[in-house]
Amino acid sequence: MRYKLYIPGPCEVDEEVLAAMAQPTPRHYGPEWMEIYQDVIGMLKQIFGTRNDLFMVPAAGSALLDMAFGSMLAEGEAIVVGMNGFFGERMGTIAECHGLRVVPFTAPLGQPLDPEELRRVLREHPEARAVAVVHHETATTVMNPVRELAQVAREAGVPIIVDAVSSLGGVPLPVDEWGIDVCVTVANKCLECPPGLAFISVSPKAWEWVDRNDSRHGWYLNLRTWRWYAENWGAWHPTPVTMPTNNVLGLRVSLRRILAEGLEAHFARYRWASQAVRRGLEAVGFEMFVPDGPTASPIATAVKARPEFTVNELMAYLAREHGILISGGLEPLAGKIFRVGHMGKASTRPFVMEFLFAVEEFLRGKGLSVPPGASMVGMAEGKSET
Numbered sequence: 001m002r003y004k005l006y007i008p009g010p011c012e013v014d015e016e017v018l019a020a021m022a023q024p025t026p027r028h029y030g031p032e033w034m035e036i037y038q039d040v041i042g043m044l045k046q047i048f049g050t051r052n053d054l055f056m057v058p059a060a061g062s063a064l065l066d067m068a069f070g071s072m073l074a075e076g077e078a079i080v081v082g083m084n085g086f087f088g089e090r091m092g093t094i095a096e097c098h099g100l101r102v103v104p105f106t107a108p109l110g111q112p113l114d115p116e117e118l119r120r121v122l123r124e125h126p127e128a129r130a131v132a133v134v135h136h137e138t139a140t141t142v143m144n145p146v147r148e149l150a151q152v153a154r155e156a157g158v159p160i161i162v163d164a165v166s167s168l169g170g171v172p173l174p175v176d177e178w179g180i181d182v183c184v185t186v187a188n189k190c191l192e193c194p195p196g197l198a199f200i201s202v203s204p205k206a207w208e209w210v211d212r213n214d215s216r217h218g219w220y221l222n223l224r225t226w227r228w229y230a231e232n233w234g235a236w237h238p239t240p241v242t243m244p245t246n247n248v249l250g251l252r253v254s255l256r257r258i259l260a261e262g263l264e265a266h267f268a269r270y271r272w273a274s275q276a277v278r279r280g281l282e283a284v285g286f287e288m289f290v291p292d293g294p295t296a297s298p299i300a301t302a303v304k305a306r307p308e309f310t311v312n313e314l315m316a317y318l319a320r321e322h323g324i325l326i327s328g329g330l331e332p333l334a335g336k337i338f339r340v341g342h343m344g345k346a347s348t349r350p351f352v353m354e355f356l357f358a359v360e361e362f363l364r365g366k367g368l369s370v371p372p373g374a375s376m377v378g379m380a381e382g383k384s385e386t
């Protein structure tokens with residue numbers, strides 16, 4: 001079975017990107033590589049909206065959160081970590097693994113972090129040396145108000161580290177304008193590439209923290225290592241290690257496609273797909289886990305389970321009969337929600353239609369009265385580029 005990914009990352013990658021990866025393997029240094037490397041870093045900085053240093057690292061997103069915490073903070077130091085879902089909690093775990101003292105700042109599952117609450121926690125904990133938050137909490141599909149949270153961190157004089165793994169490229173996140181000190185993302189979510197590469201931007205303030213930090217935390221996931229190579233070998237071999245060069249060839253094509261489409265149009269495509277799915281599923285009796293509004297994510301949609309069938313039944317049917325893969329809920333939401341991603345091809349009209357028709361068919365199979373096409377109500381709304 002050829003499965004199609006409608007999960008919240010990785011996503012269905014365009015054939016043009018896949019074809020670019022199937023070229024003879026370039027080396028990761030030398031003049032021909034430097035041209036590719038600079039081109040890709042330039043496009044990434046455009047999408048990040050940053051003039052800060054930006055590193056491309058062969059890694060998963062979590063690795064670069066490890067890199068940020070280990071590079072900026074020493075054992076025993078306190079960090080305020082926003083937690084309103086699985087990935088916020090994971091950031092807390094990563095911080096704890098560096099021996100940091102985690103001051104949690106929470107919101108209930110399905111609700112966003114509150115900047116006023118952050119202000120209160122920072123006032124209560126003047127010893128806190130940094131703040132870390134997730135932008136799009138993929139486990140609940142909640143958007144956290146990163147712009148406001150960054151403002152509060154700045155007022156308190158501490159850097160903010162943002163897990164933008166599932167948001168950068170899918171929604172506006174102008175790193176410099178919003179004052180994000182460290183921003184982490186990956187190739188395989190809203191940048192629509194296969195997994196393998198992760199990216200981290202580092203502000204001057206974050207560098208101050210790095211330079212003041214004498215903790216020993218290894219060589220590879222250490223920002224000083226990457227800065228040293230960029231500064232000293234930058235003209236011919238800009239990274240400390242071998243790069244997955246074929247992945248970078250694919251990334252170059254994907255970034256070009258996104259910038260040619262236009263970032264605004266790229267965001268609009270995700271917004272359209274999320275609205276079409278939300279309206280369509282509501283029309284056939286589903287309820288969204290996150291109500292409409294600025295908190296609802298355009299990148300993925302969590303939908304509540306229904307009494308007539310289990311989430312597993314629906315997921316198994318879609319996979320078996322249509323080759324459509326969606327995601328369930330992560331503990332403690334397992335069985336209570338399912339999640340549909342809108343990244344990559346899942347944001348296009350044919351993919352959205354196929355998904356909604358497949359859900360209709362499942363519901364009819366369950367004996368529910370759903371006229372064919374009932375879930376198409378949102379297809380015409382808004383704007384879709386494809």
Ligand SMILES: *Cc1c(COP(=O)(O)O)cnc(C)c1O
Pocket residue numbers: 009059060061062063087134136137138163164165166186
């Ligand atoms: C996918 C995701 C991660 C994990 O990324 P890995 O590359 O698997 O480490 C972290 N945070 C968020 C918000 C995510 O969506």
